[in-house]
Amino acid sequence: MFKIKYLGNSYHCDSGETILDAMLRQGVDFPFSCRKGSCHACLHIAEEGTLPPESQKGLSDDQINQGLFLPCCCKPIDSLSIAPKNTRDRGNKRADTHQNNTVLSPDPEMWEALENGRVLSAILDDFYTAAFSDERLSPFFHDVTRQRAQEKQYLFLRKKFTGEKVYFGDRPRNAHHWMVISNDLFDYREALMVDCLKRHGLPDHLVARWVALENSFRPDIVKDKPWNRKIGDMEIPVSGFGEITLDIGSICDSCGSEIAQGETVRYQLRLGTLYCPDCMYSLREE
Numbered sequence: 001m002f003k004i005k006y007l008g009n010s011y012h013c014d015s016g017e018t019i020l021d022a023m024l025r026q027g028v029d030f031p032f033s034c035r036k037g038s039c040h041a042c043l044h045i046a047e048e049g050t051l052p053p054e055s056q057k058g059l060s061d062d063q064i065n066q067g068l069f070l071p072c073c074c075k076p077i078d079s080l081s082i083a084p085k086n087t088r089d090r091g092n093k094r095a096d097t098h099q100n101n102t103v104l105s106p107d108p109e110m111w112e113a114l115e116n117g118r119v120l121s122a123i124l125d126d127f128y129t130a131a132f133s134d135e136r137l138s139p140f141f142h143d144v145t146r147q148r149a150q151e152k153q154y155l156f157l158r159k160k161f162t163g164e165k166v167y168f169g170d171r172p173r174n175a176h177h178w179m180v181i182s183n184d185l186f187d188y189r190e191a192l193m194v195d196c197l198k199r200h201g202l203p204d205h206l207v208a209r210w211v212a213l214e215n216s217f218r219p220d221i222v223k224d225k226p227w228n229r230k231i232g233d234m235e236i237p238v239s240g241f242g243e244i245t246l247d248i249g250s251i252c253d254s255c256g257s258e259i260a261q262g263e264t265v266r267y268q269l270r271l272g273t274l275y276c277p278d279c280m281y282s283l284r285e286e
């Protein structure tokens, strides 16, 4: 058994147990997501003690030299004193330095490699062609056209890589609020994306950075049951119908007939589809 000092307290880690598991077992509020070294959400710094090599697998030389390690992959071989990674982010080191596994936003090197968007379009074309015919991913895109999915993703990534304010869609937590996506499915999609990035010649260190960017959203996307949409602190229900009185006329999404201004109609909370008075009472609550 090893002793782990963390934020002024001392914890026990059994041999063969990871530090992450030991912390969670002892009720510590510890950041984590994928539990297998991909997402880096649990990255911490070792201030004293010797780390096992597998706890630093996939980190850059710079991160290794700073003593950063992944508690989810760390079965200790020594007692350790550890701290949150930001403890050592002192003024001499900006959070956006060019390291392979660091999320950069904006990322001019990435944007140049993507030939100012030309290669990004080609990558997304490839990726969504594959996703829309993939048996695990395509069911999620049931109500979405490929063009819409590609355009949204292009603008989202363009904003991340250039800093330009070109994306006005939902943030990932809300965009995927109803989708039950496991870590395994997230990894599966990621592997498909990595294949596309490599096919289009993106160098390995930029592929790693792209993956790190997407993984930084893993905690917003992976879940075992749907979440409500969240706007500020307000939770919006996932399914069912609401009622509104129309300010301007519209068209019924069910029968196609016109709905006059001033009519009260039902709308689907997730999709926003409208139903005229004739259709609305025949609808089942989802």
Ligand code: HEM
Residues within 6 Å of the ligand: 137, 140, 141, 142, 144, 149, 152, 153, 156, 168, 169, 170, 171, 172, 175, 176, 179, 181, 185, 186, 189, 213, 214, 215, 217, 221
């Ligand atoms: C298995 C993983 C994922 C699945 C199945 C998935 C699926 C989807 C689907 C079906 C939509 C369309 C939603 C709509 O238009 O109503 C969507 C939108 C979107 N996704 Fe994902 N996605 C995944 C992972 C990711 C990741 C890793 C990112 C990037 C961090 C991402 C970013 C976005 C963005 C920016 C949108 C557009 C949001 C909007 O419509 O306003 N997705 N995704």
